[in-house]
Amino acid sequence: MSCCEQARRQELEWLRQEVSAARGRRERLLPLLQEVQERLGYLPPQAMELLAAGLGIPLAQVYSVATYYRRFTLTPRSQHVLQVCTGTACRLRGADQLLSFLLQRLQPGTKASTGGGAGNAGPRGGSACGCGGRPAGESAPPVSVETVNCFGACGLAPVLAVDGRIHGRMDAGKAAELLEKWVER
Amino acid sequence: MALEQVKLEPGLRLRPRILIGLGSCGLAAGGEEVRSAFLAALRRLGLEAEVRPTGCLGLCHQEVLVEVRLPGLPPAFYARVTPEKAERIAEEHLGRGRVVEEWLLPGGEAGGEFLQGQTRICLRNCGRIDPEDLDEALGAGCYLALGKALREMKPEEVVAEVRRSGLRGRGGAGFPTWRKWEEVRRAPGPEKYVICNGDEGDPGVFINRTLLEGDPHSVLEGMAIAAYAVGAATGYLYVRTEYPLAIRRLRRAIEQAEARGLLGRDILGSGFHFSVQVVEGNGAFVCGEETALIASLQGERGVPRPRPPYPSTAGLWGKPTVVNNVETLAAVAPIIQRGGSWYAGFGQGESRGTKVFALSGEVERPGLVEVPLGLPLRRLIYELGGGIREGRSLKAVLIGGPSGGCLPPGLLDTSMDYEALERVGAMIGSGDVVALDERHCLPDLARFIAEFAAAESCGNCLPCREGLHQLLALLDRIVRGEAEEGALEELQALAELVRDTSLCGLGRTAPNVVLSTLRYFRAEYEAHVLEKRCPANACPHLRSFYIVPERCRGCARCVGACPRGCISGQPGQPYRIDSGRCIRCGECQRACVFGAVAS
The missing domain is CATH 1.20.1440.230 (NADH-ubiquinone oxidoreductase 51kDa subunit, iron-sulphur binding domain)
Structure with a gap:
């Protein structure tokens, strides 16, 4: 067992306790899903099974809720998440160019995915090794580029968030500096 | 405990203070670095001053904004402060008492036209107080209106006051606030709820974020007054997940208010209980719709259902529920304190009071402004927004975001109220105003x-x-x-x-x-x-690129940049683009340093 699997086991132990305290209370589903996503960086099947059994909801419904909201991911997220705001103001002021610059530099040949919110993009997971508690064998690309609807920092458009931290008045040059500082070390 | 006994920190106004704009905008512009620079400079110079975060003053284009207050002197606002500037401001202004004039906010103390042209009711405390400190909120008058409502007014009198104010929902639909309250107040049964809708999802709008980050107590006070008016003991504040700072500050504000008896059990000794919980959204735009929001609170997929029944009869858990927008609730305390007729004195026709608008796009001064409803669009764009950037000309204004409409310059005299905008095919929506210039399609x-x-x-x-x-x-x-x-x-x-x-x-x-x-x-x-033509020359598929031979020096930079390899020629001679194979990406145009690639 890798250190990460151990970490994940501990996390699920925590969830087991939370679930037994919330037995039968359906409204706890979203807050608990949020917390699992926050701690592990994604929703593993075991966590959804635990929630279904504990809260007394069919597993299909847990899955349906988990896949409805943009915030949750069923596969591990990358260690670094870059989020390009594509809100109206950012788009008018060059978000598309910023996005294609990042994609070209980091993931040639791929398209951006639509991701969750800022609160969702902090450093992943609770394990010390920084792999996000990911089980061995499952791997995510080290950096992912996502688009978000709007951070509400329209006055500083275009805006780029690096691991949840928002940077304003962006252009390719400034983005390159940020990448060198935070991501490509 | 009466409100008068809630103690204010003595001497609050007697120390030098540095207020740093640390809302999301300020942070994005580098506010944390500025704060560290001030703290380091003060330490180095052996100076004493309070360094405090504050919310957004609405001048997003001038962030990082720093206010320096020396006792007994008018405050000075510094614009676009960097760590280097911070150092000199500390040395000169705090150390020697000399204002660094050249970095002051243009227009002086009040921020020029941008702030002077406003009527700040909802935004009254934003950017003026430390949102993480209850004492500052109390010093600014927060919770006085709640105290007044609890002590001097019956719930129906509170509703009547809101009715007199003419306040309508600021989230988009513009439904009269008092009618929602009255329906829930009259609804039978002891179990009722108040929900504050902070799921501000329109791209291009940041009003709720600014209010929640900059003045959380005013929104909480509005919720408590609503709860008292309708007889609810529990409230939920639903905030979108893209606003982590707002969520953190709200949770902190609730803790502080509960500790002083301003929220929670037996508020101000009146026997009225009201507890509030912050609920984080999950990144679904449709959850801004009230029935979808309620489904989401119940742990379900956030899917809207047909209305009626409206939430005021069957809302959260099927119980009568008030759902109000953040901005609507921020207007409640001033209405209770100064009276509904005072508030109704602003605005015109059926659109009373003030509205916060988020100006963005190609205006010179993007930011938040609060003005009486009915102000002509022209004044919003040209006086408050400072006109269009780089002397370009206005082509269209998008009002109300993805649900609103796009108006041509010929309708600039439309007054910004619910009815007038609807007549021309737009709507106030959540209040975003995005200006486009002639380059946009x-x-x-x-x-x-x-x-x-x-x-x-x-x-x-x-x-x-x-x-x-x-x-x-x-x-x-x-x-x-x-x-x-x-x-x-x-x-x-x-x-x-x-x-x-x-x-x-x-x-x-x-x-x-x-x-x-x-x-x-x-x-x-x-x-x-x-004609298969884009008049703004903005649509990539309708542009065609060609090289102007007179300007081309034959440097071949464009050849390297072209992903299709469709530019050919001899070094030193003008190159040419094979338009049949060109994918119109524009890379050659960006690569050319002589401006020889035209489109």
Whole structure:
């Protein structure tokens, strides 16, 4: 067992306790899903099974809720998440160019995915090794580029968030500096 | 405990203070670095001053904004402060008492036209207090109105006061606030709820964020007054997950208010209980719709349901529920304190009071402004927004975001109120005002809005789920120059169908941008369809690139940049582009340092 699997086991132990305290209370589903996503960086099947059994909801419904909201991911997220705001103001002021610059530099040949919110993009997971508690064998690309609807920092458009931290008045040059500082070390 | 006994920290105003704009905008502009620089400089110089975070003053374009207050002197605002500037401000202003004039906010203390032209009621404390400190909120008058309501007014009197104010929902629909309250107040049963809707999802709007980050107590006070008026003991504040700072500050504000008996059990010794919980959204735009929001609070998929019944009869857990927008609730305390007729003195017709607008896009001074309803659009763009950047000319204004409409310069004298905007095919919506200049293509803007709405449609009802995708496909063909004659009639008919038959506000308002641009900018659509031409020269598929031989020095930079390898020639001689193979990406134009690639 890798250190990460151990970490994940501990996390699920925590969830087991939370679930037994919330037995039968359906409204706890979203807050608990949020917390699992926050701690592990994604929703593993075991966590959804635990929630279904504990809260007394069919597993299909847990899955349906988990896949409805943009915030949750069923596969591990990358260690670094870059989020390009594509809100109206950012788009008018060059978000598309910023996005294609990042994609070209980091993931040639791929398209951006639509991701969750800022609160969702902090450093992943609770394990010390920084792999996000990911089980061995499952791997995510080290950096992912996502688009978000709007951070509400329209006055500083275009805006780029690096691991949840928002940077304003962006252009390719400034983005390159940020990448060198935070991501490509 | 009476409010008078809630103690204020003595001497609050007697120390030198440095207030740093640390809302999301300030942080994005580097506010944390500025704060560290001030702290380091003060330590180095051996000076004493309080360094405090504050919310957003609305001058997003001037962040990082720093206010320096020395006892007994008027405050000085510094604009676009950097760590280097911070050091000198500490040395000169705090150390020697000399204001660093050249870095002051243009227009002086009050921020020039931008602040002076406003009537700040909801934004009264934003950017003026430390939002993480209850004492500062109390010093600014927070919770006085709650105390007044609890001690001097019956619940029905509170509703009557709000009725007199003419306050209407600021989230988009503009429903009279008092009517929601009255219905819930009269509803039978002891279990009722107050929900504050902070799921501000429109791209281009940041009003709720600014209020929640900059003045959380005023929103909480509004919620408590609403709860008292309708007889609710529990409230939920639903905030979108993209606003982590707002969520953190709200949770902190609730803790502080509960510790002082301003929220929670037996508020101010009145016997009235009200507890509030912050609930984080999950990144679904449709959850801003009240029935979807309620479903989400209940742990379900955030899918809207048909109304009636309205939440005021059957809301959260089927109980009577008030759902109000953040901005609506921020206006409540001043209305209770100064009276409904005072508030109704602003505005005109059926649109009373003030509204916060988020100015963005190509205006010189993007930011938040609060003005009386009914102000002409022209003054918003030219006086408060400072006109269009780089001396360009205004082409259109998008009002109300993805649910609003796009107005031409000919309608700049439209007054910004609910009815007038509806008449010209726009709506106040959540209050975003995005200016576009002549470089922007409106069919492309409509395509972008349709793309957003199609992605956010929950899929529950057919017209919205399928119709928006069809609209998007049609607009895609138009901006690529692939649409055939008759496309515009089809577009119009489809947009009307989606508008008229969708279940909730998302589908019903999403076609507005298409319809209003068709109405006011039809010629631009026709150019795309009939002439396969984009008049703004913005649509990538309709641009063609060529090299101007007189300017080309034959340096071959464009050859290296071209991903298709379709530029050929001899070094030193003018190059040429094979337009048949060109994919119109524009890389050559960006690469050329002589301006020889034209389009």
